[in-house]
Amino acid sequence: MKCAPLIADEARQWIAGTGWKEHLSSRVHAQALLHEQTSRERVSAVSRAMNAAMQEDTEIVYAPLNNHLAGSSSSKITPNMHVPTANEEAMWYAFEMGDVNFDAGSAPDHALERQQFEKKMDEFGIWNAERVGGVLGAEIDEFMLNEQEDEVLAETLRNVQLNELNVDEICEHEIEGHKKSQSNEWFPYSNKMMFLLDALDNLPRLRISDSLMKVFLWVLREGGARDVPSFDALRKLQKKLNKECSVPSTQHESCQGNIFFVNDPRTLVAQAFSNPLVRPHLHLYPEIPDGLITEVWHAEKWRKTFDSAILAPMYDDEHGRHYYINELARTKKGNYVIPIRWVNLQGKMHADTFTVILDNKCRAVVLDTNVVLIAAAELEFNFLDLQDQKLVPMWHASAVDAGYKNRMPNPDRARACGDPLYRILIDFFGDDMSGNRSKSWNKHGNTYMTIHNLPHRLLQQEFHTHFLSTSPNASVTEQFQAFKETIESTHKEPVQVLNVQTGMSARFVLGTNSGPSDNPMQSEISGHIGGQGNHFCRKCKVGGNNLHKESAEGYHSLFVPGIPQTATDILAELKIQVKMACRGVAQPIIDGQADSGVKDAYTQYWINQLIERARDMKKRDRSRSTDSIAEELLTWVAVNEARIYNPFLSHPGFDPATDTPIEILHTILLGIVKYLWHGSHTSWSDAQKKTYTLRLQSTDMNGLSIHAIQANYIMQYANSLIGRVLTALLWYPEIHKINEYLNDVDVAAGNVLDVFVMINPSKMTMKMKLHLLAHLRTDILRFGPLVGVATEAFECFNAIFHFCSIHSNHLAPSLDISQQLAGQESLKHRVTGGWWPSNGDWVRSGVLVRDFMQTQPMLQGLLGWQDPKPLVPGSFTLNAMKQVGKKRIRPKVRLSECSASQAVNFTAYEPTSEWFHGSHVVSAALDDCTVGSWIFADSPVNGVVVAGRILEILINISVSMAIVVLNIFHTAATRHITFDMPVLTRRHGETEIQIIPAMNIKCWYNVQHDCQHARCTASGLRPQKQERQETGIMEAFIEHKPDREKKHHELATELHATKDGRRKAAQEKRDAKKAGEVAAVQSSGSGTSTKKRKTAHC
Known part of the structure; x- marks a missing residue:
């Protein structure tokens, strides 16, 4: 093998394979490394000097943007502009008038400097590679040991055990001997390898232990990879990045003494504001829907019930003028108004306003009985403009008494310090999760968050679910106390951040939108006794003892919403319980909790403490009265009230009784559906179970976005199914006609409840989830489609926590897991091009880091980012090429050879034209249709909408056109007798085929075979x-x-x-003919008799 520092002598650069470890530890190798490092440092110093000299006169200085947590003025990412002095302006004026001649002087002679520079380069061996060997001098023979000497040295080192290097030591030796490439394109990393290793170490679902990372580094070095760092160097860089651009994990101690760490939600939101992939999707204002309700900003909470002070308090027009709510403004027509809420209407900003008129004494009167909607573009002057122009009128006494004058200017204006001010609303999720790899329960209370200003299609992605905290000791409510303090701190000190949409600084304030969780956790944060209590609903006061619920009036009340429960009522009941606890008696508290349904786990800790303290005080002094003890304890309660009561109950803008929406997964799928499933399969025989399994497995899933059905698994584990199996076949993410939709929901929920009680009437008194269906209407009005507050994304995120928990140090789990997940958040922010503050400026990753995320779908998937390419109606996909011998070809077919030859409109196409078979085609509704899909399409034959099943997809590349061969079916006049669904049939039993252009396809749908009538x-x-x-x-x-x-x-x-x-x-x-014949015979008979008689008579 070769040693890089010893390449000067090409004939003697090889080292024996058995002696490479000894060579790394030898004096020869160390001297070569030292010489190489010294030369590299000299070259680097000279290079820096040259670059500095070249850029001295052309350097551009950019203005740093204020730090996101400090500063007062709005700034933009633009170069500093030089303001000329008076002397400079005079000089340039004289020059333009031709009165001044400039003399730059004689050109300097740099010949001497150049000779000195070349001499230095020659001494350093930079420009003369032939002299490299001479630099080694007389020691060259010592450097170049032969193989025999290497083997002797290796044997000697083995004897003294000097060659036993661990992985880290090998890393250190190897990194010193490799060239490290430096490039700002990979900022903040030194090179691509360092970036990839950091990304590999922060993948959410592929956690890597320290030992495995060391093995990876060893494999990379052995494979000859460049720029492979040591393990310590990698950790050193990650530690540096965590200090500069990570999410801080701050320590908190709960009121009960438990210590845990919380990832700062302010930083998580700041990253969204400064991320070019996330910021465009943030909706900062409520919207008036145009008939279509899809998001929470379309629903009533944002639009009507939310306090306007909790929503976005201001509007920034295109000229940088800030209009605040509760401040006087003037329109372009000269009318005075007071905006009270900002809303979006058809993509343009509007304001709900109170009109202000002037009475006969020019005093301002506020007409606050009627809300007027105006376009924000109609506003001309804000309150500060009116003050500067002295246009603020005198206020009428009624306006002063109503507080309008005292609310101007809006206090938020001063807190914003001249920046635009926005409010971000967060969904807070809490859950209990085991942190163990094994089945043994190791409870951790976890809290996550999502930014609900994002559309729910993004919130369903793992990328947008953020970890807050975990603790094996502190409850979710204790952890929320720390979250609440952080949230409310922004109300006084808004967070400054870079708004990437404008390039300007902005500020935001945080609030809580809702608390989606499973039902037990929602009951816990609501101070509710739970589903087994007499009052089993957290949202209303329905229920009572068994006698009441079994009475006619009480039983019927379970089918409708009861008197709404509120945070104020819950807090008042808890104060009564605390007051009784100060008397040292527990039973009245237990009775009161059963009667009211209010039992808060967080406050119960203090109730127990107060009861024990009261009893201890009584034991120490028997003569002391109960009232005296209670008075002393109540005094302590008054001082520590913020610590004693559930923090959810006093959080501005959040009411746990109404803001814990019905959760589809646990209430509907794992509740109602599971009850039905259990009631069905438990009564089946083995033969019936087998029949069900076979029929379920035969389900056609074409047109359904669900996982593959595993019928055998479902039947085998029938009593332990989860949400993945008990899933919905169809979601309604959009509400088109809200009143009609709500009526349908009421009817559907009522039908479900009626069916349940017909089977087992006692279910209604026992199952809280059944009663919750009565609250569907209220929650849909408040939050929009409930799929937007589903918890599936949070439940999936539990797996990421579990991986981090397994690889944590288990000594400080809250800190270690928080830091691991903070590192993941930072990596996601860096690779998606997010900005972060650094030394008073805003920086972001190099272009190669950002491009890597955009061009690598694998990394996107590993980080939970889904950026599906928009489908184009009518677009298509060809079938994969086939291997024929040594070639890969895509066979063509003639149209006359396909099933299209049987189409009624076959003659509209050239029979000999050649086509490729396709695998997919996109409908107008952006459905990815395949062969076998059932579709609706516009018929080219008669222009009507037809239904049918795709037999073939044919593509003509030359004209870039796709067609489908459709087997036509018609809708029967009557619905199915059992399922009450439309039925598709062939007309007169005859097969009808049409050729449909891909652009004519409207949408797909699901069709099941009628096995009942076909007797399959x-x-x-x-x-x-x-x-x-x-x-x-x-x-x-x-x-x-x-x-x-x-x-x-x-x-x-x-x-x-x-x-x-x-x-x-x-x-x-025949009857008519017979009757006619009889009549004729009778008539004939009568004539003959007469004639005879006549004849006779004659």
Whole structure:
């Protein structure tokens, strides 16, 4: 092998393979390294001097942006502009007038300096590589040991055990002998290798231990990779990055004495503001929907019920003029208004305002009984402008009494220090999770957050779920206390940050939007007794003892929302319980908790403490009265009130009773659906279970975005299914007509409850999740589609915590896990081009770091970032090429050879034209349709919408056109008798095929075979697959049969009706004919008799 420092002599650069460790420890190698390092430092010094000289007169200085936590003025990332002095202006004026001649002097002679520079370079051996050997001088023979000497030296070192190097020592030796490339393109990393190793060490779902990282470094060095650092060098860089651009993990101590660490939510939000991939998606104002409700900013909480002071307090117009709520402003028409809430309407800013008029004495009167919506573009002057121009009118006494005058200027204006001020709302999630690898329970209370100013399609991505804290000791409520203090600190000191959309600094204030969690955790943060209490609903006061719930009135009350529960009511009840605890008696508290349904786990700790203290005080002094003890303890309670009561109950803008929305996963899927599933499968026989499994496995999933159905697994583990299995087939992420939608939800929820109680009436008194369905309407109005507050993303994030917990040091788990996840947040921010403050300026990663994230889908997936490319309606994908011999080809087919030849509009295309087979085509609804998909499309034959199934996808590359061959079906006049769903049939049982251009496809949908009428059975047999191979074991499967018998029945019915009608008509005709013949005979008989009589008479 070769040693890099000893390459001067090409004939003697090889070292024996058995002696490389000894050579690394030898004096020869150390001297060579020292000489190489000295030469490199000299060259670097000269190079820096040359660069400094070249750039001295051309250096551009950029103005640093204020730090995001300090500073008062708004600044932009622009170069500093030189302001000329008066003398300079006079000089340039004289020059322009031609009165001054400039003399730059004679050119300096740099010949001597150049000779000196060349001499230095020659001495350093930079420009003359031939002299490198001479630099080594007489010691060259000592450097170049032969193989025999190497072997002797190796044996000697082995005997004295000097060659036993550990991994870190090998790293140190190797890194000294390799050239390290430096480039700002990989900033803040020194090179690409360092960036990749840091990314590898911070992947959320692929946690790497220190030992494994050392092995990776060893493998890279052995493989000849460049720029491989030592383990210590990597950790040193990561420690530096954590100080400069990481999320700080701050220590907190709860009121109960538990210590834990919290990742600063202010920094997490600041990173979103300064990230070019995230900031464009932040919605900072409520919006008035145009009939379509999709997000929380469309719902009533943001639009109506939220205190306007908690939402965005100001609007920044295009001229940098800031309009604040509760401040007087004037429109371009000269009218005075007071904005009270900023809203978006059709993409433009508007304001809910109170009109201000002047009475006959020019005093301002506020018309606050009517809210007027105006466009923000109509505003001309804000309150400061009116003050400067002395246009603020005198206030009427009614306006002064109502407090309008005292609220001007808005206090937030001073806190913003001239920057735009926004408010970010956070969803706070808490959950209990085991930190162990094994099944033994090691409880950790975890808290996560999401920025709910982002659309829910992004919030469902792992990338946008942020870790806050964990602790094996402190409860979620204790950890929320620290979170709350941080949130409320921004109300007094807004956080300054770079707004990448404007390039200017901005400030934000934090608030809490909702608390999505599972039902037990939502009950805990709401101070609720839980689902087993008499009052089992956290959202209302419904319930009572069993006698009440079993009465006619009480039982019916469980089907509708009760009197709403509020944080104020909960806090008042807790104060009563604390007051009773000061008397040292527990039973009245227990009774009160059962009667009210209020039992707060956080306050219960202090209630128990107060009871014990009261009893101890009574024991120490038996003569002391209970009232005296209670008075002393109540005094202590008054001083420590903030520590005693649940912090969720006093958080501005957040009411745990109403802001803990119904959670779809635990309430619907793991609640209602699981109840139905349990009630179904527990009564089945083995034969019925087998039949169910076979029929479930035969489900056609085309058109459904769900995981593959594993029917055998579902039946085998029927009593322990999770949300992945008990999943929804269809989500409604958009609400088009809110009133109609809410009515449908009420009917659907009512039907579910009625079915449950028809099967088992006691379920309604026992299952809290059933009653929660009555609150669906309220939560949808407040938060919009409930899929937007689903907890699946949080539950998935538990896996990332689990990986960090396994690889933590287990000595300080809260700190270690917080720091690991803070490092992950920092990596995500760096690779996505986010900015961070550094030495009074704002910096971001080098261009190669940013481009790496954009061009590497694997890294995007590993970091949980999903940036799907927008689908284009009508676009298509070709089938993969096939291997034919040594070539890969994509076969062509003629149109006349395809199923398209049977289409009714086949003649509209050239029969001999050649086409490729395609695998996918995109519909107008951006559905990725494949062969076998059921679609709606516009027919080119008659222009009507047709339904059918795709038989083939054909693509003509020459004209860039895709067509599908569609098997046409028609909707039957009646719905399915069992499922009450539309039925597709062929017209008169005949096959109809049309060629449909891809651009005509509207959307796809799901269709299931009507096995009931076709009488499909498990008649098929196929080899069972194990390890992806077919075995000799045969398994049954459902064979879908064409419903010929049903069609025969229909035809028989039609035939019978037709024949019956014909028979009836023929019978009627025969009866009529017979009746006519009888009448004729009778008439003929009468005439003959008369004639005879006449004749006779004659």
